Amino acid sequence: MNVDYALLTDLYQITMAQGYWDAGKTDEEACFTMYFRDYPFKGGYAVACGMAQLADMVEQFRFTEEDIAYLAGLDAPGGGRLFSGDFLSYLADLRLTVDIDAVPEGTIVFPHEPIVRVTGPILQCQLIETALLNMVNFQTLIATKAARVCRAAKGRPVAEFGLRRAQGLGGVWASRAAVVGGCASTSDVLAGRLFDIPVSGTHAHSWVMSFDDELEAFRAYAQAFPNNCVLLVDTYDVERGIENAITVGLEMRERGERLAGIRIDSGDLSWLSKMARRMLDAAGLSDCGIVLSNDLDEYTIQSMLDEGACVTSFGVGTKLASAYDQPTLGGVYKLAAVRSRAGAPWEMRLKISESAAKLTTPGVLDVRRYYHADGRVAGDMVFDVNVEPDAREVIVDPMDDLRQKNLAGLRFETLLEPLARGGAVVLAPRFRNAMAARTRAVAGLDTLDETQLRMLNPHTYPVGLELGLNDRRRALVAELRGIV
Numbered sequence: 001m002n003v004d005y006a007l008l009t010d011l012y013q014i015t016m017a018q019g020y021w022d023a024g025k026t027d028e029e030a031c032f033t034m035y036f037r038d039y040p041f042k043g044g045y046a047v048a049c050g051m052a053q054l055a056d057m058v059e060q061f062r063f064t065e066e067d068i069a070y071l072a073g074l075d076a077p078g079g080g081r082l083f084s085g086d087f088l089s090y091l092a093d094l095r096l097t098v099d100i101d102a103v104p105e106g107t108i109v110f111p112h113e114p115i116v117r118v119t120g121p122i123l124q125c126q127l128i129e130t131a132l133l134n135m136v137n138f139q140t141l142i143a144t145k146a147a148r149v150c151r152a153a154k155g156r157p158v159a160e161f162g163l164r165r166a167q168g169l170g171g172v173w174a175s176r177a178a179v180v181g182g183c184a185s186t187s188d189v190l191a192g193r194l195f196d197i198p199v200s201g202t203h204a205h206s207w208v209m210s211f212d213d214e215l216e217a218f219r220a221y222a223q224a225f226p227n228n229c230v231l232l233v234d235t236y237d238v239e240r241g242i243e244n245a246i247t248v249g250l251e252m253r254e255r256g257e258r259l260a261g262i263r264i265d266s267g268d269l270s271w272l273s274k275m276a277r278r279m280l281d282a283a284g285l286s287d288c289g290i291v292l293s294n295d296l297d298e299y300t301i302q303s304m305l306d307e308g309a310c311v312t313s314f315g316v317g318t319k320l321a322s323a324y325d326q327p328t329l330g331g332v333y334k335l336a337a338v339r340s341r342a343g344a345p346w347e348m349r350l351k352i353s354e355s356a357a358k359l360t361t362p363g364v365l366d367v368r369r370y371y372h373a374d375g376r377v378a379g380d381m382v383f384d385v386n387v388e389p390d391a392r393e394v395i396v397d398p399m400d401d402l403r404q405k406n407l408a409g410l411r412f413e414t415l416l417e418p419l420a421r422g423g424a425v426v427l428a429p430r431f432r433n434a435m436a437a438r439t440r441a442v443a444g445l446d447t448l449d450e451t452q453l454r455m456l457n458p459h460t461y462p463v464g465l466e467l468g469l470n471d472r473r474r475a476l477v478a479e480l481r482g483i484v
Ligand SMILES: Nc1ncnc2c1ncn2[C@@H]1O[C@H](COP(=O)(O)OP(=O)(O)OP(=O)(O)O)[C@@H](O)[C@H]1O
Pocket: 265, 266, 267, 268, 269, 270, 271, 294, 295, 296, 300, 303, 304
């Protein structure tokens, strides 16, 4: 999707950019880390998403003539223009040269570990901060919600139906993220075309209401879509609706066609689904599926399946596309190291906070994910790519030094993959493809323990700092606090 990414930012990023430029800091380099601090939805994991759009941004980022004219017209509150002509000429010619490393979409991620790392001229790192956070925060949140919903559905396909209730055009990216998180399809046609993801759908109550009677409406729909016929049975009375659907299903069978399913969208869905199953089976339509929808989320789906609901698939809209019970992931983008120019040694940077959770981690960071012999994840080590990790392979909880875990001898993989080098996207196609990301998410969830996957009070997954990194961070805190 084409977007004016250069202006998709907060004004202060551009004013800081002019400040860096005026101060002669244009070529000074920085390393920023993006991470989040708390598990979304009080769950035990998150599904990373948003990196494909990040790659789009890197490819499309430039200040157009119109952008420059707009910026040139902005007044400073104290009088005069906000931006200088020289700086705007610099912006007009600016092309990104940053390096970006990120976990592939669909990777299972946890609080306090880098998901994206941006390295390069500080001015550029700053200019892309807002859009990067916007993409990764939102899409990771929706992919995570989708994973929770799909997990509750226990393998039954979930179709994403949320565009109408999503937060504006963000809904298009929400549809993609929902598929990355595990949905089988979306009703969102634009997302289907843009992202090459499956689309699916049934029909609305208006279809039935537009005819004089329900049976006539069902017959007309079956006529129009003999190969894609799911009938919505709850416009007037569910039991009568099922009877009418059965009539049409039997007529379709006579013609060598098949009624694919019925959809129930109101009332006590599990009770009605059991009634529907009995009626369909008794009529010999045991191959007719049952789709349930209406304000569903992971909790209602789990409860209905616990009750023995007879359901083939779910349609989930509002609560998925709007991440109903948590409006944002809260991911941050923090300066972690600086150097005077490319190739010079990095100096660590850290933001002090009274709260341990808000103390940042300095360095050029990556993550090692360690696995038990049976394939289950054991713990994640945040380390500095420029310093050999301590051979003991112990991780230290960034919030509590006393909590440590020894990962020595376990197999590990490194999580961040190159996304851009020198401003050019180098992300392999398999890392930009939504369906490949979906496969990665499903496989990643399989490596988690039941205790991390459950909805109520899941275990906290061990994410810790490499021993040397922890020591350097402590020393820097002491130095900044004037203790040494
Ligand atoms: N068996 C069930 N267990 C738990 N929740 C359910 C069950 N069946 C339905 N629900 C939920 O209960 C709510 C019922 O919605 P509501 O009270 O608006 O009734 P409705 O029949 O859907 O009305 P409308 O026809 O206006 O859509 C929905 O949020 C639905 O997801």
